[in-house]
Amino acid sequence: MRTFLRLSGLILPYWPSMLLAVMLGFLTVASNIGLMGLSAYLIASAALHPPVLDLMTAIVGVRFFGICRAVLRYLERYVSHDATFRVLGQIRVWFFAGLEPLAPARLLNYRSGDLLSRIVADVETLKNFYLRVLAPPLVALLVLLLMVFFLVRYEVKLGILFMLFFLGAGIGVPLLVKGAGRNAGRRLVEVKSRLNAHLVDGIQGMTEIIAFGQVKTLCGQAGGLSQELLALQRRVAGISGLSSALTGLLMNLAMWSVLVLTIPLVAAGKLKGIDLAMLALAVLSSFEAILPLAVSLHYLDESLAAARRLFHIIEAKPAVLDSAPTSGEKPQNYDLQVKGLRFRYNGLGPWVLDGLDLRLPEGGRAALVGPSGAGKSTLVHLLLRFWDYQEGSICLGGRMLNDYTQEHLRSLVGVVSQRTHLFNATIRENLLLAKPEASEEELRQAARRARIHSFIQSLPQGYDTYVGEGGFKLSGGQRQRLAIARVLLKNAPILILDEAASGLDPLTGQALMGEIDELMEGRTTLIITHNLRGLERMDQILVLDRGRVVQQGKEEMLLKQEGLYRQLWQISQDALPASS
Ligand SMILES: Nc1ncnc2c1ncn2[C@@H]1O[C@H](COP(=O)(O)OP(=O)(O)OP(=O)(O)O)[C@@H](O)[C@H]1O
Numbered sequence: 001m002r003t004f005l006r007l008s009g010l011i012l013p014y015w016p017s018m019l020l021a022v023m024l025g026f027l028t029v030a031s032n033i034g035l036m037g038l039s040a041y042l043i044a045s046a047a048l049h050p051p052v053l054d055l056m057t058a059i060v061g062v063r064f065f066g067i068c069r070a071v072l073r074y075l076e077r078y079v080s081h082d083a084t085f086r087v088l089g090q091i092r093v094w095f096f097a098g099l100e101p102l103a104p105a106r107l108l109n110y111r112s113g114d115l116l117s118r119i120v121a122d123v124e125t126l127k128n129f130y131l132r133v134l135a136p137p138l139v140a141l142l143v144l145l146l147m148v149f150f151l152v153r154y155e156v157k158l159g160i161l162f163m164l165f166f167l168g169a170g171i172g173v174p175l176l177v178k179g180a181g182r183n184a185g186r187r188l189v190e191v192k193s194r195l196n197a198h199l200v201d202g203i204q205g206m207t208e209i210i211a212f213g214q215v216k217t218l219c220g221q222a223g224g225l226s227q228e229l230l231a232l233q234r235r236v237a238g239i240s241g242l243s244s245a246l247t248g249l250l251m252n253l254a255m256w257s258v259l260v261l262t263i264p265l266v267a268a269g270k271l272k273g274i275d276l277a278m279l280a281l282a283v284l285s286s287f288e289a290i291l292p293l294a295v296s297l298h299y300l301d302e303s304l305a306a307a308r309r310l311f312h313i314i315e316a317k318p319a320v321l322d323s324a325p326t327s328g329e330k331p332q333n334y335d336l337q338v339k340g341l342r343f344r345y346n347g348l349g350p351w352v353l354d355g356l357d358l359r360l361p362e363g364g365r366a367a368l369v370g371p372s373g374a375g376k377s378t379l380v381h382l383l384l385r386f387w388d389y390q391e392g393s394i395c396l397g398g399r400m401l402n403d404y405t406q407e408h409l410r411s412l413v414g415v416v417s418q419r420t421h422l423f424n425a426t427i428r429e430n431l432l433l434a435k436p437e438a439s440e441e442e443l444r445q446a447a448r449r450a451r452i453h454s455f456i457q458s459l460p461q462g463y464d465t466y467v468g469e470g471g472f473k474l475s476g477g478q479r480q481r482l483a484i485a486r487v488l489l490k491n492a493p494i495l496i497l498d499e500a501a502s503g504l505d506p507l508t509g510q511a512l513m514g515e516i517d518e519l520m521e522g523r524t525t526l527i528i529t530h531n532l533r534g535l536e537r538m539d540q541i542l543v544l545d546r547g548r549v550v551q552q553g554k555e556e557m558l559l560k561q562e563g564l565y566r567q568l569w570q571i572s573q574d575a576l577p578a579s580s
Pocket residue numbers: 108345346352370371372373374375376377378379418
């Protein structure tokens with residue numbers, strides 16, 4: 001019920017259009033009743049060979065209702081679909097806006113195909129909520145009132161009889177269908193989403209699947225889900241056929257009963273013979289309003305299941321909340337201080353950061369090194385407030401990190417992350433993400449400094465080249481350099497580079513580090529790297545192991561100590577021959 005009310009609430013702003021559509025729907029059925037009833041009257045009267053002039057009113061009436069019916073049906077479809085698609089557009093925007101604060105922490109629990117399925121298929125399913133769930137009962141109710149009002153003028157019993165059949169077909173059949181469907185609607189939504197998620201996953205990982213020879217397995221799984229979907233769809237189609245048949249049966253029974261009741265009235269002289277056909281056909285055609293009701297409970301089921309899936313995500317509590325920001329003003333300085341920081345991704349897991357301390361004065365350059373899984377990228381996530389830490393503190397410019405709104409904080413930090421995402425757009429659009437108002441010259445300058453400008457120029461379409469899904473038309477190193485160009489454009493006072501030079505050949509890497517050197521000038525910089533070359537320029541090196549800083553100081557000093565840094569350095573010296 002709560003879902004139903006919330007869903008109706010989303011439609012509320014559009015109620016005038018929706019109401020208009022219901023009225024138009026009612027008038028369409030009413031025109032049909034008029035058309036059929038009057039046609040019957042006309043044919044019955046004509047059989048008695050009256051002067052043609054006597055038939056003129058009925059002839060004009062038939063024409064009128066005939067035209068009205070077509071025009072009104074068109075208008076009804078137009079208004080209801082227009083309003084429905086506006087609502088769907090609104091719901092999509094609302095859903096996307098609701099997703100944003102959940103990224104990335106909460107969304108990691110969902111498969112991307114599942115999210116896609118929710119935002120596309122589930123929202124699409126909701127269109128039935130208005131078109132097939134809310135509107136038809138209202139139209140049917142109005143038609144019922146009209147017909148009862150019309151029939152009791154002839155005979156009260158007729159009105160009651162009609163009501164019984166009409167309600168039987170309008171309420172009884174849908175309930176029966178719902179019982180027979182056994183939640184087919186809800187399961188249909190689930191299976192569709194599973195199939196979508198499976199296929200999106202499969203397409204994204206196609207290269208790996210082919211390389212590992214798993215195409216058959218993937219196809220088999222997709223086939224299994226398709227079969228399940230097919231079985232459900234078959235059941236829904238069968239039920240829908242059964243319900244149409246039942247409604248048709250009741251419709252014809254209603255007409256037949258009306259005849260059984262009225263024929264004696266004609267014989268008794270209480271009713272004119274020519275009214276007989278008119279009443280029978282009016283009753284028959286009024287059932288047009290009932291036909292869509294048969295499957296409306298099924299669609300209600302389906303819409304509620306889809307809505308629940310959407311609300312489930314939107315209602316998830318974001319991992320990080322903006323407390324009332326003390327101020328939106330700039331911090332006094334860009335000093336970064338971390339004390340006793342403890343963090344784990346979930347309450348039961350191991351501590352990923354376990355009492356981490358570091359201090360990075362404004363303008364200072366620090367390198368963070370350490371074995372894989374030590375928690376380096378996690379620290380970046382916390383600095384950007386993608387997650388909130390559990391214990392300890394992080395201060396920026398003397399203020400706690402959570403005094404800043406997430407938006408403000410992220411505007412102060414330029415990040416090249418370990419997993420850069422490029423959009424399936426042009427190189428220019430990908431760069432402009434960092435600074436939408438950047439001039440062409442600024443773009444080129446940033447690209448030049450990131451050592452990617454000449455490559456871009458060598459492409460036939462230059463900056464307008466599409467980079468493909470996830471930037472796959474570029475090499476790993478080129479993607480990385482674009483990401484660096486993006487950060488150069490953003491020009492933020494704090495710089496974090498997580499494995500920025502990974503994937504680059506040693507020469508380019510070295511040249512790029514030279515650029516980054518320049519870029520670091522005057523900025524608070526944290527470089528995370530596995531490449532221990534060139535770290536002598538850093539003010540300090542922090543060696544992270546299992547969530548703690550185990551060594552800290554200038555390279556010169558660390559190399560003199562017996563410890564993890566020397567071990568790592570030794571290995572990197574052995575692994576990489578001198579590049580120049
Ligand atoms: N979203 C997540 N949920 C749960 N655990 C995570 C998540 N992200 C990372 N971890 C875990 O946290 C630990 C630290 O990961 P992190 O990415 O910070 O390592 P790292 O030091 O950056 O390693 P690398 O050098 O390989 O990039 C790892 O054990 C990892 O499995």
